[in-house]
Structure formats: C-alpha cells, structure tokens
Amino acid sequence: MAAKKAAKKKTIEKAETAGVADAPPIEMVKLKVDGVEVEVPKMSRDWEGNLRPTTMLEACQIAGREVPHYCYHKNLPVAGNCRMCLVEFGMPMMGPDRKPVLNEDGSVKVAPMRLPYDPSLPRGAIACATPIAPGMEIYPGSDATRQMREGVLESLLINHPLDCPICDQAGECKLQEYSIEHGQAESRFVEPKVHKPKAQEIGPRILLDAERCVLCTRCVRFTRDIAGDDALGIVNRGSYNTIATFPGQPFDNNYTLNTVDLCPVGALTSKDFRFQMRVWFLKETKSICTSCGTGCNILVGSREEKIRRFEPRENDAVNATWMCDSGRLNYKWIHREDRLTRVTGKRFTERNQLGAWPLALKEISEILRDAEKGSVAIIGSARLTNEELYLLKKLADRTGALTDSVANLGEGDDFLVSDDKNPNSNGCRLTKFCNTELGIHTTKIAEGIRANKIKTLLVFGEDVTKAGISTDLLDQLTHLIVSDVLPNDTTQRADYLLPGCAVVEKRGSMINVKGRLQKFMKAVEAPGDARAEWEILREIVREVEGRVGFETIEGLFNQMAGEVVPFDGLEWASIGDTGVEVEI
Amino acid sequence: MIVDRKELNFWERTYAPALLGGLKVTLRHFIDHVTGRKKVTQQYPEEPTVVPEGYRGAPYLVKDTDGNTKCVSCQLCEFVCPPKAIKITPPGPDGKPADRANAEKMPEEFEINMLRCIFCGFCQEVCPEEAIFLQNDFSLTGLSRAEMIYDKEKLLSLGGVNKSPIKKWEHKKKEAEAQDSFPVKA
C-alpha cells in the first residue's frame, strides 16, 4: 500500500524532475522506423517514473508514426492484452559466430521476424511492451502490420453492439477512429452476437455497458494503481468476459470519472454527461479547475454559451491526465438561475441598464478618490485571478486601505485534491494582497469598522458575514461596494452591487499551491450585464489614478509582471498551455 | 476557329424569307394551341402535380410499423445539415426514456426550420436509423416564421409509417432474450 502511494506520487512528480538534466549523458540508440533512421534514448521513464528500456511504441512516437493502441496509456502500467499495437519488425541478423551478418555494402543485414513454426508468416510484436534494440527496424506501415490491425479490429467488432447512434463516445471513440483508419471495409460476421447487460449503474456517477467493453483493462489498472481503490475486475470467461465490481460495493471514489476518459469505447460513461450533447458540437476551451488549490488543467466543453462538461487536460507538472470527480462536476452553479446579472444596489437608483455600468463606476471611483486615507478597506477573494488582485492592491495602495482575503480550508487527499480550497491563495500572497496566512487582518478590519474609522468597504467575491464581519457592522458602513457572482448576505446589503464572472467567463492567470502560474481562456459569455472583475477594476483604477497602462488582459499581465517581483520576465504570450513555475 | 459565313442571295438579304419563316412558325404554334392539339400548361391547383419517384420534398420523421419513433437522437443530421435547419435537444441524463424498448435514446425535441431547409437530402442519407425521409410534400406555407419551424410532433404526424422490415433494436432484444441464461445478472 505504501509502495502504491509512493508510485502514485511519482506519477505527478516525475515531470517535475524531467526538466533537471540527468547527470550522466543520455544514451541513444539508432533504429529505423519505416525506413527512416531515428535516434531515440535507450531508457525512458515508465508510469511510475522509473527508468526502463524504451519501448517500440515510444520509439515510433518519437519518429512521428503513431501506433494504434487501446490498453497502453503512458500513465498506467503496461498490460499488453489488446494486441492492437502489433507491428512487424526486424532484428539485425546474427551469424553463428555471434557477429552481425553484413550485406554486400557493409551495412548490417536486418531480418524481419518470422513465426518460429511457419517462417512464411511474419511475427508481430506488441509495440507497447517490447523494448528496442540497436539496429532494429520497425515497420508500422507494412502490409503485414496492416493485416494484423485489421484482424484485431475484426475480432473486437465481433460482439461489439451497433450502438454508435446512441453511444456517448461517438466522435471520440478509438474503435471508430481505428476502424476507419485501419479496419476492414466489409464485415464477414453473420452469427448472433453475445449480449451482455447494458446501462448498468456500477457507481453513483458511472454507467457500464458491458457489450461495448473491449477488455483493455485500463479502468481496472487505473482504479487499482492510481486511485488506490481496487474496485473493478473482469469476471467470466471467453466471449462472456465482463467488467464488474464486487457485489454490494459500488464503484465509488473521488476519481471514478477518469475511467470514463480512459475507456477507449463507450463502455464506461458518465451519468452526468449521458445523452447531453454530441462531442463534435462542443467547443473546447483550455481552462483551470477552481475547486481547490491544485489547479488541474481542464478543457471546458461548451455549446451555445452553455457548459456541458469539464475534461482534464494533460499537464505533467500538475495533474498528469487526471482530475477529481468533485471538481469535474462543479460546473452546474455557473448556469444557476439566481446568478447576479444586473448592476443594482441600495443607493443605486439607475433604472435604465444601458447607463448603469458607467454611472456606477463613476460614483464608485469618486467615493474612492475622495475617501480619506485609512477609511477604506478591501476584502478580496483568493478565487480572483492574479490580475484582479494586483489591481485591487493598486487601489489599496492609493487609498491606504487595509486588505485581506478569506481562507478556505477543507479536506484534501494525497493525490490531486488539495486541502486549500481557494485556487489562488499564492496569487494573493505574491501580489502582496494578503499575508502568508489569509484572513489575519479581517479582525482588524472589523475593529476599524466598529470604531467608525473604516467607512468604505470593497468586497470582491466573498461573503464577509461568514468571515468575521457581521451584518450590523456592514450596516454601519457608509459605502459597501460588492462584486460577486451569486447572491448572499453581503450582496443583499450592498450599496453598489456589481455582477462578476466565473473563471470560465473571463481570461486571467492563477497560481496553484505548488507555485505554478497557469493561464486560462474564456469559454462562455457572462450572463446578462455581468463583467469580468478585471475590466471593472480597470475602469475604477483609470478614474482614480487618472490613467492605466493597459487595455487588454495581455497588457495587464505584462504590466503586472513588470511590477510584481516574482513574475519578473514573464509575458502573457510566453506562458504556454502548461504554465510556468514561479517562486512562492 | 473560322466560322464560314454563308453568302446570302438577294432575297435572303432583304430578310423577307426570314420574316416569312418566322410568321409560319408562330402561326403554327398559335393554331396548334387554339385548336387544342398542344397544351403544355398545367392548371395547377386543379390539376395536382405528380412528383417523380425519389423526389426530394420536405423532410419528415417516420415511425416504424409498431408505431415507435425511429429517431434515436444521434444528431448526425443536425451536424451534416448544410444550412443548419435541424435543431435537436438530446434527452440529457434526466430526459424521457425512449418509447421503444431497448433503444435507450430518443430526442427530447426535434425541430426543423422549413424556411432554412434546402431539401438536399443529406439528413436522409446520413441517418443510421432510417428515421428521416424526404417525402413528397413540396408546397409548405405558413403565416409566420415561427409557424414554419416544425417540431417533433408535427414532423412525426406528417411523416407516416416506414414499412421497412429491419427493426434493429427489437432484433437485438430478441437475440438477447434468446441467448442462454447469462452468467452475470443484469
């Protein structure tokens, strides 16, 4: 168990050491893939991070020739049971004196491998598990390889049901893709298929369709080795093989939906996404999960400004290719009916929404500009982006305000879920918006309000009544300016209520608990009149300070990088899809 | 390329033969029409148009001979439709189950905007369930744009029954039931 835990950790951390050069030089091996010579490293890291000989499949990937596979996954232990990655190959021929046989021109003669009992038939090797050797020749494009793949696909399709019109995996199904690329055009199958139970609920979020399973055992290996919960296994024999859970023990841990990503066919499907939308209609936007401090990279699948699902994105430094279930399903609140969509407020009388934003921003800027030093306090949220915290800090410096944010700690596990439920606590700290410990100044702010020294309070994204500033304190304030996305006790008492955006509705960057700065893109439009908080703050800072040095998010990030020391040298355009490390 | 121009004689150059020839042709047509020998006009509303086989009229959803909807909401027609006339709402995880045993999926709402439809027939060609067919209806009228967006009810009622003997889902169900008792209970 302890060994498994260590192995899991290595899956995430292996890439962190990848950047560091190994002290001895990397040994390279020369081989030929489809006639083209490539040089590949002799040893590579496996799913746990241990060095072991490079496999033929990895060599083909380096050479640019993808070998089709079902059961192989770079973050899972090798099984070798699907046989889809069979390729024809040849080894340098050895003479009886254990010296290589040479051709006429002096090059080493390479003999294609043949079946020992019938030398007229080629022998394939599964590329995912066979290590390379110097002088080897791999033929992923030869006729023999093609026939091997056609044969494997024909066998897989024997009992596979004709479910494509109703199967959720259509459009991202490996069986479909390989059938088109490598399969036969006509079927020879006339017998009745084997039927197995369909749409079985094996867990609270997973449905199993046993007929569609191709028995690659990716789900079994993931649940056992990565999630640490040995819940799935294969029962029965031969054509009746089925994936099953233990009787009475549902498949229920916080990582079950990763098996849905892993399953190459539509056997394991998400109950939440079942029949929701065809995947080819979904627009996929790169974003970050904001349910905890880990900041798993996600792809937001949306259509017509409505989010349909979250999917993990590969980032070896943060989450490999995994994501926890609670974060994955945490998108439904974004389309809640009670989202704040209009600029309102107790003191705000503007009824016509066309003029609401400019008027509100003007009034707020006047309040901040005319406030005396020390009479303003700002409570931001560690769910805001770096850029927004930076702008709030600017306002705080200008008005001499006390600033703080609110801590949010919960239960983490030892895999992906962090115990810090705020996605950007480090951003708070690095922009100096709050101290190393979030929330210490809140009592000072509360006292300031009680002593009537603090008359104006800006609240961005938090419900301060739950953080130590009670409702009667809020009522004591002269001006309460709030920006949030959902209504709560604080928003009800706001003098100016500015509707904000969720992370999927704006662009920005956040820093996870390990110090990785990651940027995310806008997936859907904000509802109603809601605006991104950085756009709101841009206008307020422009009015208060007289000018701003940016108009777009790129300009804002570059300006922030110039002023905040740990971001020195970074540029929005240079961050990339997997983020950069900063010093925390 | 050289076109040879015929040399015209004196009479031809006065264009008189051409004129007379024209007079003859038009007179012939006039007399043929008036005496009823040649009538090509179809008096439309009274004489209905008979469409040829394979005519591409309006697309409608069909039911099978047991009265079940054949469409399983695979959304291929929505994807292939060139003017994006089809709009399908899939049932989602909490939607209504299919009215057909074993099919599992049925569209919650199926709209075709007849004003956008170009009657190309791609939806019929791509449908894997033979659920949508372009039938003989060519004159579609409505009093408003909203009226011309046909919903699932209307499409099914106009589509009629498809007499194909292939009933895929039922065949699968029968095959499954005919199998020996399966070792793991469903």
Next chain:
Amino acid sequence: MDAGLLSFLIFSAVKIGVVFGAVMTMFAYAVLAERKISAAIQDRVGPNRVSFPLIGSIPVIGPFLTRLGIWQPLVDGVKAFTKEDYTPEHVRKGWFWLAPMVAMVPSVLVLAVIPFGSSMDFGKVFGLDFGRQAMVIADLNVGILYTFGIVSLSVYGIVLAGYASNSKFPFLGGIRASAQMISYEIAMGMSVVPVFMIIGELNLSDIIAYQAENGWLAFPLFASKMNTDAFVLLPCMVVSFLIFTVSAFAETNRLPFDLPEAETELVSGYNTEYGSMKFAFFFMGEYIAMIAGSAMIVVLFFGGWTLPFWGLDQTADTLVKGVLQILIFVGKLSVFLGMMIWVRWMLPRFRYDQLMDLGWRRILPLALANIVLTAVLIYWNHAS
C-alpha cells in the same frame, strides 16, 4: 349662340366622349388580346382565372368567358387605381409627374383626325337639329400634317421620363428612345408622300373617298372605277405601306424596335421607376399609339371604313350602314393590331446600331427613291 354652333359643340363633345371611351375599352382589350395571343404562340394559356360574380356562374358561357379572360381587364383596371402610387425619393418630382401625361396625351390627340366612319344622319334629337354628322372628330384639311406634328410630340414623354427618373437605366432608355423615334419619324413622313402625290389631298376623309372609288391603295383588287393608275403604282404603294408599317412599329416602341424598354437590357427602360397609375399611363400611351398607328395604316392604305360591296363604300344613308362602317373600320384596325402582336414574337430585337442603320441608311433612301419613282410613274402614266 346659334343652334348650329350649339349642335356642333354638343355633338363634338359626344363624339369625343364616345371615341375616347371606345378607345379606352379597345386599349384594355388590346392588352388582353396581346396576353392571350402571346400565350397561344408560346404554347401557354394567358389569363384564364378571373370570374365575374354572377355571370361566371352561368353554366356553359360563364366558364367559357372566364377561360377567355374577358374579365381580366376590369380587374387590371381596379388594380391600377387601387395600387399605391409611389414616387421614389431620388427623382425630379415635377418632371416625374409630368412625363406620363406628356407620353399619353399625344397618342390620344392623334385620334381626333382619324375618320372611323363615313357620316350618319341623326335627324332631330331633343329639339335640336343635328342633321348629318361626319364620323370624325375634327375633319381637318391638313389631317396628316396634324398627325405627324402630334406624333413628334410623343418623344418628349419618354425623354422626360428617362431624365426625371434620375437613374442610369431609365436614362439610357430615354436617350435611345428619343434617337429612335426621331429617326423613324422622318422615314414615316417620307413614306406617305407618294400617297398624297397620287391623291392630291391631305384630308383623310378625301383619301378614303379616293380609295373607295379607285380601290385600296395597297390592295387594289375591287374598285368601282378600275384604272391603270392603281396597278402601275402598286409597287410604290406596297413599298410605302411597308415602310410606314415599319416606322409605326418603331414609333410605338414595339418589337423588334423596343430597345427603350427592353427588359433584358434596361430593366424596364424609361418606365423602371414608375409604378401603378403612372405606369398605367405609359402603358396606355403605348397601346393607344399602337391603335392610332394601326388606324392610320388602315386609313391610308386599306380604305378606312369602306368595303367594296353592299354599298358600303358610299356615305351611309341608313344608320345601320353607318354603324356597320364603323364596325368594319374597327375590324380592319384589329387585324393590324393583331399583326403588331404577332410580329412581336416573331423577330428578335434589333441592336441599337442595327436600328439606326436601318432607319437612316436603308429605309430613308428607300423612301426617297420611292418618292422619285412615284413621281416618274405618275408623270409617265399621265403623259401617255
């Protein structure tokens, strides 16, 4: 005011009313005739749906009349009156409103000199002695001169329409129309000179009287007085007739000379910007010009209201004969109207340069040669 003047005024007013009414009706049914004949030539049907409320329900006759499209002109009239009469914003308003009137009036004015019958004796009506009234509104001694003068005015309507529309295609239509009409007016005038050389009078009624005696000018087969003049001069008269007909086509902008309103080239030419009543005026102008043109052809070359038998070539002595003569005139007129409709579907449109070429370089010299030839032949005939 003496009784003579009074009766003259009253009867002139009546004649004007009757002629105008009759011509309007003829216009409406000429449009219908054009539609039905065009349809027949083109193997289609033409208007056949308008059904009159009560008459349409009579068993056999009702549907027959409906299929004939008899009621279509009524409906078209109602449409013309009730359609929205719009004026586009970019036109020159004054000229825009004036152009249709200027287009229609000359065509109608030509009808004033055309003799549609001989004369009828009405005797005493309402205490006024009407006596014998000539079946022509204005029996001018210079009838033909008057005609050509008025016809020249009709160019202005089209040119004005093209100019007022303030738009490219109507403008081009107007320009082309003006050039075309001017060219063919000359040919028209030249072509009837031989007629007057033979007859010696410009009065249209006298021309008809001459033809009643000596046989129709273009078709001299029956006459009370056969004379060699008619046969010797027949070729000249035929040439005269042909040139006059061609020029009449060109003057009324009918195919093959309808470049000013060619649909495929100029949208609708000079009447692109016009709709409803104003367009109806142009349309009326064109068809009434057609009717007037056909009337002129009949009067000049085919004997007007005369028929060479049954005493119909004399001045009518009974009312019945008078009415019959009017009907004969209308009948001959309809034949030529039909010819105009028929020719429309027979020939392709002339290209503009071909049109000008035809008008100036071929028809005009031919007309002039015709005059000279006629003069020579008359002299030779009379000298011998």
